[in-house]
Amino acid sequence: MKTKGIKSLAFIAAAGLMTTSCDLLKDVDYAVTPDPLEMHGDSVRVKIDVTIPEKGINKKAYAEVTPMLGSHALETVTIVGEKATANGTVIPYKPGGKVVYEDVIAYSPDMEVSELKVTGTIYKKGKEKGEVEEMKIADATIITPYMVEKDFRVIIAADQFQRVTQEKQIAEINYLKGSPVVRSSEKRDQDIKEMEAFLAAAQTNPKIELKGVNIEAFASIEGEEDRNNTLSSDRAASAKKATMEVAAKRNVANEKAQEDGSYSTVGKGEDYKGFKKALIASEMDKGDKDRILRILEMQQTPAAREQAIRDLSTYLYLDKNIFPAQRRAEIVVNYELTGYSDEELKSLSKSNIDTLTVEEILFTATLTDDLNEKLRLYKEAERLYPEDYRTTNNVGAVLYMQNKLDEAKTHFKKANGIQENPVSKNNLAAIAGVNGERQKAKDLLGEAEGAGDEVNYNKGILDIQDGNYDDAISNFGGEATFNKALAQLVNKDESAAKSTIDESESAETAKGYYLKAIVGARQDKLDEIVSNLKNAFAEDASLKAKAAKDREFIKYLDNASFTTVVK
Helix, strand or coil: CECCCEEECCEECCCCEECCCCCCECCCEEEEECCCCEEECCEEEEEEEEEECCCCECCCEEEEEEEEECCEECCCEEEEECCCCCCCEEECCCCCEEEEEEEEEECCHHHCCEEEEEEEEEEECCEEEEEEEEEEEEEECECHHHHCCCCCCCCCCCCCCCCEEEEEEEEEEECCCCCCCCCHHHHCCHHHHHHHHHHHHHHHCCCEEEEEEEEEEEECCCCCHHHHHHHHHHHHHHHHHHHHHHHHCCCCCCCHHHCHHHEEEEEEEECHHHHHHHHHHCCCCHHHHHHHHHHHHHCCCHHHHHHHHHCCCCHHHHHHHCHHHHCEEEEEEEEEEECCCHHHHHHHHHHCHHHCCHHHHHHHHCCCCCHHHHHHHHHHHHHHCCCCHHHHHHHHHHHHHCCCHHHHHHHHHHHHHHCCCHHHHHHHHHHHHHCCCHHHHHHHHHCCCCCCHHHHHHHHHHHHHHCCHHHHHHHHCCCCCHHHHHHHHHCCCHHHHHHHHHHCCCCCCHHHHHHHHHHHHHCCCHHHHHHHHHHHHHHCCCHHHHHHHCHHHHHHCCCHHHHHHHC
């Protein structure tokens, strides 16, 4: 832009002459970038390239030029003639020169519909000679980043529910010294009876699938090693036979457990590890225990170890209290248990919820989209399992979704108090973000790393608010959302913004259409502006007032097609 002229300031009364300041500063050009001005990160950055032509400033003059954004004065810049005495940028009389002016000012709402002007004062030899004529040099202000949706996302703590679980039924057969024979008394032990009952139930229960039977047998550590190896293998075989006999009983009739191929048997030989564990847990004097363990560790061979044990004064105690438990076969029936169906879980959650585990209740809550039903389930989980932070956190998450922010915050804080966790910290960050506590939200999100994609999404919202658009786009990831499209738009990637908004759930919403109208304006496509604004206003008529003053559309304010739509 060119200056239009300079206001005469004063008469030089003593001489009786009028001196105009037009001769002191003239034909100044102001180029503003960007025009209109833009708000980013709650601030408006102003850059003005001030060009003074050849002979544009008197050698002995200087000018103090102040840009004004609406009623807000920016920093004053001083342009100095080559022989003037003043602090500022000196411009040669010939060939003229340029001043690059930059300043940042905090945005305020009255800047939305305003102008950037320049004004100022001209001096010569230290005396005021006139005013820089006030003139508009740019429009202001585009505030598109404020369209960001503060839809901070909370996380529902995940359940660990597994419908099909790997389970075990365990029994043990004990043997006499040196014997692989299963005594009849062993078959009447409680654990064998329980295995019998289980095998009977498994045969008719469709939710139990037998996968196999593993049998490991052992010998006590006294005795000759090779013989003990053989003895443990024989015990594994006899335990297998005994188990198959149980499975073949008329009242059991478990087909899978009667199949030879269902079994894996192994003789483990001497149970040295088991001996040490049993010895440490025994009531023997600690000094004797340490002595035995030390002697055993000094022996290099099983034969030497056996002889050392027999030479101990405590051998009889070991023979009576430790060795018998080592002479055994462990029977492990492996099976898959299928839990309740979805319908069974939903029914039980209403009729007999106290019988469900915390994982089952948390999972059941995922089976409904009804927020009130979710809330009921999570509250019941909280009642039954108050020590599990997830139950309290999830109550808070539903309350947040119901816009009950104070109650939600209370539950998130309580959950994090039960157990400090990144999920609840993300959720507290969401509360802070909605409430405009941006720094607090950032701090909490920093502690919520790894909690889920919601953390990065929430960071992306804060990035837009801070004007960090590359970071915002990165944090939003691959999901097409309104906010990601907005970040791409204000980052000057209009094509990507259009593609993202069209793929998003906001494509046919009022804000989605409005954003696409802005894309059209930036791409100078009037038909795109008009059609998208029509659609936006059909969804939300209040947007007409916004569009009528939006500096994104300033080039079209006098266009008949545009004005017809917005009026």
